[in-house]
Structure formats: structure tokens, C-alpha cells
Amino acid sequence: xTPRVHETTVGVVGGxxxxxxxxxxxxxLGLELLVSDPTPDAPAAPSVSDQVVGAFDDEATIxxxxxxxxxxxxxxxxxxxxxxxxVHEETGTPVHPHPETLRLIQDKLVQKRALADAGIPVPAxxxxxxxxxxNAALAEFGYPAMLKARQGGYDGRGNVLIESPEDVEDAFxxxxxxxxxxxxxxxxxxxxxxxxxxxxxxxxxPVTETIHxxxxxxxxxxxxxxxxxxxxxAREVATDVLDVLSxxxxxxxxxxxxxxxxxxxxxxxxxxxxxxxxxxxxYTSQFEQHLRAxxxxxxGSTERRAPTASKNLLGDVDTRQPAQLSGMPAALQxxxxxxxxxxxxxxxxxxxxGHVTLVGDNGADPTTLLSEIQTAAELLTxxxxx
Amino acid sequence: xTPRVHETTVGVVGGxxxxxxxxxxxxxLGLELLVSDPTPDAPAAPSVSDQVVGAFDDEATIxxxxxxxxxxxxxxxxxxxxxxxxVHEETGTPVHPHPETLRLIQDKLVQKRALADAGIPVPAxxxxxxxxxxNAALAEFGYPAMLKARQGGYDGRGNVLIESPEDVEDAFxxxxxxxxxxxxxxxxxxxxxxxxxxxxxxxxxPVTETIHxxxxxxxxxxxxxxxxxxxxxAREVATDVLDVLSxxxxxxxxxxxxxxxxxxxxxxxxxxxxxxxxxxxxYTSQFEQHLRAxxxxxxGSTERRAPTASKNLLGDVDTRQPAQLSGMPAALQxxxxxxxxxxxxxxxxxxxxGHVTLVGDNGADPTTLLSEIQTAAELLTxxxxx
Numbered sequence: 001x002t003p004r005v006h007e008t009t010v011g012v013v014g015g016x017x018x019x020x021x022x023x024x025x026x027x028x029l030g031l032e033l034l035v036s037d038p039t040p041d042a043p044a045a046p047s048v049s050d051q052v053v054g055a056f057d058d059e060a061t062i063x064x065x066x067x068x069x070x071x072x073x074x075x076x077x078x079x080x081x082x083x084x085x086x087v088h089e090e091t092g093t094p095v096h097p098h099p100e101t102l103r104l105i106q107d108k109l110v111q112k113r114a115l116a117d118a119g120i121p122v123p124a125x126x127x128x129x130x131x132x133x134x135n136a137a138l139a140e141f142g143y144p145a146m147l148k149a150r151q152g153g154y155d156g157r158g159n160v161l162i163e164s165p166e167d168v169e170d171a172f173x174x175x176x177x178x179x180x181x182x183x184x185x186x187x188x189x190x191x192x193x194x195x196x197x198x199x200x201x202x203x204x205x206p207v208t209e210t211i212h213x214x215x216x217x218x219x220x221x222x223x224x225x226x227x228x229x230x231x232x233x234a235r236e237v238a239t240d241v242l243d244v245l246s247x248x249x250x251x252x253x254x255x256x257x258x259x260x261x262x263x264x265x266x267x268x269x270x271x272x273x274x275x276x277x278x279x280x281x282x283y284t285s286q287f288e289q290h291l292r293a294x295x296x297x298x299x300g301s302t303e304r305r306a307p308t309a310s311k312n313l314l315g316d317v318d319t320r321q322p323a324q325l326s327g328m329p330a331a332l333q334x335x336x337x338x339x340x341x342x343x344x345x346x347x348x349x350x351x352x353x354g355h356v357t358l359v360g361d362n363g364a365d366p367t368t369l370l371s372e373i374q375t376a377a378e379l380l381t382x383x384x385x386x
Numbered sequence: 387x388t389p390r391v392h393e394t395t396v397g398v399v400g401g402x403x404x405x406x407x408x409x410x411x412x413x414x415l416g417l418e419l420l421v422s423d424p425t426p427d428a429p430a431a432p433s434v435s436d437q438v439v440g441a442f443d444d445e446a447t448i449x450x451x452x453x454x455x456x457x458x459x460x461x462x463x464x465x466x467x468x469x470x471x472x473v474h475e476e477t478g479t480p481v482h483p484h485p486e487t488l489r490l491i492q493d494k495l496v497q498k499r500a501l502a503d504a505g506i507p508v509p510a511x512x513x514x515x516x517x518x519x520x521n522a523a524l525a526e527f528g529y530p531a532m533l534k535a536r537q538g539g540y541d542g543r544g545n546v547l548i549e550s551p552e553d554v555e556d557a558f559x560x561x562x563x564x565x566x567x568x569x570x571x572x573x574x575x576x577x578x579x580x581x582x583x584x585x586x587x588x589x590x591x592p593v594t595e596t597i598h599x600x601x602x603x604x605x606x607x608x609x610x611x612x613x614x615x616x617x618x619x620a621r622e623v624a625t626d627v628l629d630v631l632s633x634x635x636x637x638x639x640x641x642x643x644x645x646x647x648x649x650x651x652x653x654x655x656x657x658x659x660x661x662x663x664x665x666x667x668x669y670t671s672q673f674e675q676h677l678r679a680x681x682x683x684x685x686g687s688t689e690r691r692a693p694t695a696s697k698n699l700l701g702d703v704d705t706r707q708p709a710q711l712s713g714m715p716a717a718l719q720x721x722x723x724x725x726x727x728x729x730x731x732x733x734x735x736x737x738x739x740g741h742v743t744l745v746g747d748n749g750a751d752p753t754t755l756l757s758e759i760q761t762a763a764e765l766l767t768x769x770x771x772x
Contacts, residue, residue: 005711005714005715005725005727006709006711006714006727006729007710020413023413024410024413024414027406027409027410027432027433027727027729028410028724028725028726028727029725029727030711030725030727030729030740032432046413046418046434046435047413047433048432049432280669283666283721283722283724283745292718296715297714297715297718298715298718298719300718300721301721301722303721303722305691305692305745306691323392324393325391325392325416328391328392328683329391329682329683329684332678332683332684332686333684335669335686335687335689336669336687336689338414338669339391339414339415339416340414341391341392341413341414341415341416343392343413343416354416359669359691362748
């Protein structure tokens with residue numbers, strides 16, 4: 001019997017903006033989405049069928065999701081792989097990507113070792129559990145070098161750049177736990193590829209150029225301003241990364257381009273900020289693609305429709321406060337600009353509150369697109385405009 | 387102070403597929419949608435913030451919507467203009483389009499007179515309240531001619547083609563109420579234009595060719611296979627229609643192309659089946675455009691991104707039964723095909739259950755696109771495939 005998509009429920013651990021955009025993609029497919037999130041009325045709540053309130057790693061919450069859903073997935077790495085595995089064994093509900101993939105990715109040292117072992121080019125790294133080990137690794141790599149917490153890093157939290165011997169003790173104290181030191185890659189550009197693992201098929205979306213400040217993604221553009229050979233190599237590396245992971249879904253593969261070569265940085269086992277542009281920029285969005293993969297539908301086309309830029313709307317405030325975005329009527333005067341609001345009631349400095357996307361003509365110049373989206377985004381602010 | 391879109395709630399009378407797709411468009415904009423529908427768990431329910439259960443014309447239901455919303459609109463002509471007006475006066479909640487527009491459109495005779503008076507080309511018509519009046523009008527127009535109920539027609543219901551004198555009595559009995567007789571237009575093609583009335587601005591989406599069978603829309607393609615001059619004239623007529631109506635929103639203007647000329651057929655004061663292709667085919671969908679218009683945001687670009695066809699998924703069953711769509715995994719193998727499921731739990735003959743959209747390359751031939759979407763849609767059925 002052919003599976004009937006419109007009787008299918010997907011449980012998602014996490015109800016943030018990724019859950020919200022998964023909900024927006026689920027509705028046209030006829031999939032019901034059920035999210036879990038510790039915060040009642042989470043960002044995803046208005047766009048999904050229901051929210052279960054509970055911590056990301058709470059086993060009872062995950063069990064409730066599993067009992068009500070035909071498939072389980074997650075949109076946040078804080079989901080607990082052991083709990084997902086136990087719930088899967090108890091309920092039989094398939095989990096995609098595989099919890100083992102989540103476990104591998106949660107520990108940056110384990111992640112990097114697995115990928116290096118598979119022959120994927122990664123920057124040199126050393127485990128660092130003590131100040132002595134840190135100093136030994138720094139002696140080997142020189143300055144600057146990047147100290148990364150093995151667990152729980154996110155949007156630059158858990159990463160400290162060590163620029164000189166004076167930084168060492170503070171950096172070690174800031175990480176406060178098991179870490180790895182990574183050689184600093186003097187990259188020319190950061191790139192990202194959304195890689196898709198379907199049921200017996202793989203694909204990659206076109207390469208995205210990602211522009212970070214203070215280690216938080218600000219802006220993306222696709223095509224990336226890299227040459228064809230580099231872009232092709234980026235997709236190759238992303239496909240190789242898929243082979244190390246198990247279970248279906250989309251994976252955000254972050255890369256460095258340095259001296260014409262591609263080095264792996266990290267991978268997220270879920271839709272990723274660097275792929276938001278696919279909503280307007282591709283025939284299939286990363287969110288629809290993730291859902292197709294999780295429920296075992298064929299993957300959609302990953303072809304890019306046109307050059308596309310996106311820009312995050314980050315909290316440009318000094319303190320936590322009720323979210324009041326000004327300037328949307330002005331910004332929406334920009335032809336081909338799309339708004340994506342994440343439904344967060346409070347804003348704080350650098351919080352991801354939404355993003356905007358701008359689609360160019362075929363053959364549009366990425367640099368021009370970036371400048372145009374910058375102009376539109378400057379009209380939007382959470383600061384008081386009275 | 388700049389209006390803050392993300393604190394805005396729109397109340398929608400009607401929670402069918404149009405409400406559902408309005409909900410899908412509202413979420414990225416940060417608008418909250420609240421629909422009313424007599425059927426609990428209406429099609430729109432999963433994609434909107436909340437549903438009020440109540441009849442479309444129930445004043446208490448409309449008042450509840452108005453009290454909870456910043457703006458009111460409707461996605462079904464069965465909304466009651468008098469109730470909308472009273473609720474507007476009581477609560478101050480703006481209603482778009484204006485209830486007067488709904489009243490004008492609900493009565494096909496009033497609609498046609500208003501448009502004819504404004505100089506819009508319409509087929510000849512005569513009011514018909516008795517068999518004698520019907521026979522007199524038929525003597526004038528000859529056969530065939532179209533008898534239309536003044537009120538309540540929808541998807542061909544309320545329209546009867548009179549092909550010969552033998553049909554006259556049955557047709558009059560079938561309509562069973564005030565009617566109009568319209569001369570039959572030997573059209574070459576049916577066209578539709580989604581016309582947009584914003585706050586002090588107007589626009590039209592590119593012309594759609596609409597293909598009906600048994601007076602139910604089956605397939606659309608844009609660009610329409612009409613020459614440039616005809617397409618331009620169709621947009622002109624649609625813009626003229628806007629000037630007869632009041633209040634903001636999108637309006638589905640249905641037209642005939644006959645002998646190179648454009649004749650007005652009818653107008654719907656809401657997003658329309660003939661505009662579903664804009665979700666993938668344009669930079670702004672008709673649903674986003676309607677919401678932008680209702681809340682007074684600037685209209686989005688109406689530019690077409692690429693040639694696009696859409697095809698309704700109609701109930702291909704003999705009796706009312708639980709909806710079980712087979713073939714989606716196979717259909718979704720088609721690159722650039724998008725599914726839009728309406729969330730209806732039961733299917734009956736010719737019920738609109740969803741639609742699929744296929745986007746072509748720039749310059750794609752509309753006839754080829756129609757044949758490709760037909761091939762994909764044939765994989766989808768509500769009949770048992772056991």
C-alpha cells in the first residue's frame with residue numbers, strides 16, 4: 001500500500017524558528033507537525049498542529065512526541081540521543097537523523113575525529129583537558145588558534161580565539177570543561193552546503209557563502225563568490241560528510257575556503273541558518289527537504305532558481321525587552337524581499353529574531369545582491385524609533 | 387509610530403483551503419490569523435493561530451473575530467455583509483474588502499450591472515424572475531444561453547447552460563429563484579487576473595489561462611496562451627474592475643477571450659483558485675498579497691518568476707468517503723512539482739482536495755507545462771489502489 005502522507009505526523013524536538021519554518025513547510029505537504037519545547041507558546045507553536053511543553057532532553061516529553069507521531073526528528077542539538085534511542089526502542093517510532101549521528105555531532109572532538117578518519121579534510125586539532133595540554137597544543141599550532149568547548153557550543157558560544165599567550169588562561173577558564181584546540185585557518189571565505197540524505201538517495205543544495213561577525217551568521221549569498229572548482233569541491237566534501245552520518249534528513253555542513261582548498265568546519269544534523277535562502281531561492285526549501293527525507297518521500301530538486309541573499313534580523317538592542325520591530329512597511333517596499341518572522345516575544349542583544357531574503361534576476365551579481373539586502377535590512381530595527 | 391506587523395491579528399471569515407493558505411502566508415510575515423468556520427478542525431485550523439467555530443453569516447461569531455483581531459477579512463462569499471457592517475460599527479475593526487463590495491458581488495445581477503455601468507465589457511444579460519421573462523430573454527439571445535442564479539453560485543453550482551427550448555423548464559426549475567440570463571460567449575479561452583487593491587496603490591498579477599470542465603476549474607497556466615495585446619487588455623479590464631469595488635485586498639477577475647476581445651465574466655473578492663500558481667510562480671503569492679493589502683502594508687511585486695502551471699486535485703470518487711490520497715511519493719518524483727494539501731478529512735465527487743504546481747524554465751512552453759503537470763497529477767488518486 002502506498003504511504004499516505006496526509007495521515008502522517010512528525011514529532012520535532014525543539015520549537016524554535018527552525019520548528020516554525022518546518023511547520024510552514026509541512027502544511028502544504030499535508031504533514032502534521034508536533035513540536036516539544038520548554039517555553040509555552042514557542043516560536044513554532046502558531047505554525048504547527050500542537051506543542052508539548054517539556055525540556056529538549058526530557059525523556060517523558062520525547063515519549064509523548066513518539067507516541068503521537070509516526071516519525072521523530074529534532075531541530076536542536078540539545079535533544080538527548082540516549083533518550084531518543086530508548087524511546088525509539090519502546091515505541092518503534094523511527095528517529096531521523098539517527099540518534100547516533102546526534103551523539104557524534106554533539107561532541108566536537110568526536111565529530112572531528114570521525115570526519116578526519118573518513119578522509120575529510122579538517123583543520124589540525126588536539127584534545128585539551130588541562131592548561132598544560134593547551135599550552136602544548138599552542139606550542140605546536142602557534143598563534144592565533146581556536147579553543148572550542150567539546151559540548152554545547154552554539155552561535156559562537158563555546159568558541160574562544162586565542163591570539164597571544166596573554167589570552168591563554170582566560171580562554172581556558174571561559175571554556176571551563178573538555179575542549180579541543182584547532183589550528184587557525186586563514187580562510188578566504190566561509191561556505192556552507194545543505195546536504196540531504198534521503199531514503200537511498202543523496203543530494204546537495206548549491207553552495208552558500210556565509211558571512212559571520214563575532215561568530216554569528218549575519219548574511220548569506222548563493223551562488224558563493226568562489227570559483228566553480230571550489231564550489232564543486234565543497235559539494236563533494238559535503239557529500240562525503242553524509243557518508244559518515246546515519247539516518248535521513250538535511251545537514252548543514254560549514255566549510256572554510258582557504259587558498260582554493262576546502263576544509264571542513266562543522267556539521268549540524270538539521271536545517272541550518274545558512275540554508276534559509278532556499279525557501280525562495282530553490283524549487284524545494286531545506287525545510288520541505290528535511291520533512292521529505294524524514295518521512296521517506298523522494299527528495300525534491302535542489303536546483304537554485306536564481307541568485308539569492310538572506311540576512312538575519314538580530315536583536316540590535318542593549319538589554320532584554322519586549323520585541324517591537326519597526327520599519328517593516330518601509331522594508332517591504334523592496335521588490336522581491338521576503339520577511340521571515342520567528343515569533344519571539346522578547347528581544348535581547350544578537351538574538352535571532354527573523355530574517356529577510358532577496359531574490360535577484362538570473363545572473364545577478366552576488367555582491368550587488370548583498371548590498372541591496374543590506375539597504376533593506378537597515379530599515380528594520382528593534383530600537384525605539386519614537 | 388510605525389505599525390508593528392508582528393503584533394497584528396487578522397480575523398478571517400472562512401477556514402477552508404483559502405484560509406489555510408492565508409495561514410501559510412501569514413506565519414513568515416509574523417501576522418496571527420484567526421479563522422471562523424462552522425466545521426471544527428476546518429482545513430485552515432492547523433496553519434492558523436486559532437479557529438472560532440460558527441456559521442459564516444453568524445453575527446456573534448463575526449463579533450468574536452472582530453474583538454480578537456485588528457483587521458477582518460473573508461475568504462468565502464457566504465460571509466454576511468450586513469453583519470460585517472454592524473460588527474465594524476460596534477467594534478471599529480476595519481473590514482477589507484469593504485462589506486459593500488461583498489454585497490455587490492454576492493448578487494450576480496447587481497455585480498454585472500455595476501460593472502456594465504462602469505463601462506466594463508460584459509456579455510449581454512437580462513434579469514429573469516419568471517418563465518415568461520426567461521423565454522423573452524431567450525428569444526432575444528438565442529441558444530445556447532447561460533442561466534445563472536443571482537445568489538449563492540459556486541464552482542458551477544447555480545449555472546445552467548440552456549442549449550435548446552427543451553431545456554428551458556428544467557433549467558428554470560433547477561435555479562429555483564431570482565436569476566439572470568446571459569448570452570453565451572463563444573470564447574476562445576478563459577482567462578483570469580488577480581487584481582490587488584492596496585492602500586493607495588493597485589496592481590495586477592500576470593494573466594492566468596484557466597481551463598474548466600463542467601464549470602469547475604481544473605488547470606491553470608501562466609503565461610496564458612493569448613497574444614500580448616490580449617493579455618495587456620485583460621490586465622486593463624481587471625484594473626477597471628478594481629475601481630468599481632471598495633476596500634483593500636486581492637480580487638479574482640474571471641474573463642473570456644473571444645475573437646481577440648476581453649469580456650468580463652465574474653469577480654471574487656478574495657484570493658482565487660486561478661491565482662494559486664502565484665505561490666511558486668511569483669515573487670509574492672496572492673495570499674501574502676491579500677494579507678499585505680488587508681493590513682495596509684505595501685503590495686509586493688506581482689512579477690512572474692517563471693512559467694507555471696497548476697492543477698486541482700479533485701475528488702475522483704463516486705461517493706463521500708474518508709480522504710485517502712495515493713500516489714504522492716510517485717508524484718513527488720517530478721522535479722519542481724509542489725504539493726498543496728487542503729487538510730480535508732473527507733472526499734466526495736469533484737471536491738477540491740488540494741492542488742499541485744509545476745514551475746518551468748524561463749521561456750518554457752505553456753502547452754508542454756500543462757502536459758507535464760497532467761502526467762504528474764495522474765499519479766494521484768483517491769480511489770482505492772489495493
